[in-house]
Amino acid sequence: MFEFALPWIFLLAPLPWLLRRRNPQSGNPLYFPPLAKLAAQQAQHQPRAQWRRPALLPLLFWLCLLAAAAEPRWLGEPVTLPQQGRDMMLAVDLSGSMNINDMVIEGQSYNRLDAVKHVLGQFIAKRQGDRLGLVLFADAAYQQTPLTFDRTTVQKMLDDAVLGLVGQRTAIGEAIGLSVKRFNTYQSSNKVLILLSDGANTAGNIQPREALALAKAAGVKIYAVGVGAEQMVQQGIFGPQLVNPSADLDEKLLTELASETGGRYFRARNLQELSEIYQLLDQLEPIERDQLNYRPQQSLLHWPLAGALFLLGLALWRRSRYAV
Known part of the structure; x- marks a missing residue:
């Protein structure tokens, strides 16, 4: 016209x-x-x-x-813009134990953080129409990117994350609390927190169950992922020994955080299990936004x-x- x-x-x-x-x-x-x-x-x-x-x-x-x-x-x-999408905050553990080399990618051993980056990179690339944010935590939690449609920036910030950046311990409660606070600045009907950790809460000013109450009040759904193999061969004084490198993983806490908010807990002993999160998140209820045309x-x-x-x-x- x-x-x-x-x-x-x-x-x-x-x-x-x-x-x-x-x-x-x-x-x-x-x-x-x-x-x-x-x-x-x-x-x-x-x-x-x-x-x-x-x-x-x-x-x-x-x-x-x-x-x-x-x-x-x-x-x-007139062109109708795609309206289905999700608001997702990715909380990634950078504690010292994420440096354990017990994850295998194409036949080679990698540490847990590199494995998480590998899988999350593929996940981020497929999130067209979703709004993503990134929180890194160890001794404390820090927001690296706010919720944004700019997947390239989120990917770059994740790739630049290094162990020891924010300490050696694990502040799970603070990561949840910070994510909830950032969610509350947006109007959204679907708030999803992807929490990836390999340990137990050992730091932070907010306890996990206090943060859980905040998440439930804000309507944030938590999908927790416990990262790390259960068996690993370690060279000892008396020769090779089979050890459990994930002995410190608090699966009970992560399961509670997920179930209490309507989410789900994943046990990622390897990359195949870590990738299962794709199938579940693609089935989440999309956000309902006003239809936009141009x-x-x-x-x-x-x-x-x-x-x-x-x-x-x-x-x-x-x-x-x-x-x-």
Whole structure:
């Protein structure tokens, strides 16, 4: 559909005639020196009955300028933006135990943090339409990115996270409390916290169950992921020994946090189990937002401007012709 963004501009169309009344000596409705001289010259060479014809040039020139000022544009068909999405906060443990090399990626051993980055990177890439945020925690919890649709920034901040950045202990309660606080700054019907940890709460100013009460009051659903293998061969004094590197994992607490908020607890002993979170999160209830529509716009401003330049060039050409 064609339209003018500022159609009221055409109310200025009679302006040259109003100015002519105030200045009767002006030979044309729109007094533009090159066009005015052209009209005067033609008036000397042509019969009186024909001299008005070139006055069409100033008129058309003025109308072209008005058309350009009115911002002509072409509107395309309405496009509906995708409205289904989720608000998700990712809380990632950076405590010292995340450095244990008990996760295997393509046959090679990696520490827990690298495994989490590997899986979450794929997860973030698939979250089109979701709003993501990132919280890192160890001795304390810090917000790295607020809730945003900019998945590239969230991915970059996750990739830049390093062990020891915020200490060596595990502040699970503080991570939940900070996430809930950030959720409360947004209007959302679906608040999901993905909590990834490999230990027990050993730091922070907020206890996990206090943070749990805040999460329930704010309607935040927690999906907890316990990261780390249950068996690992370790070289000891008497030779290789089979140990449990996840002995400090507080599964009871993580299960309680998830179940009390309507979420679910995952035990990620390897990458395959860690990837199960994809299937569940894709089944979450989407956020209900008002439907947004927009119409693609294509500016047609260049056409009336081109017409005005053409008329100006024609007037100058006629002027030079009669000057000879």
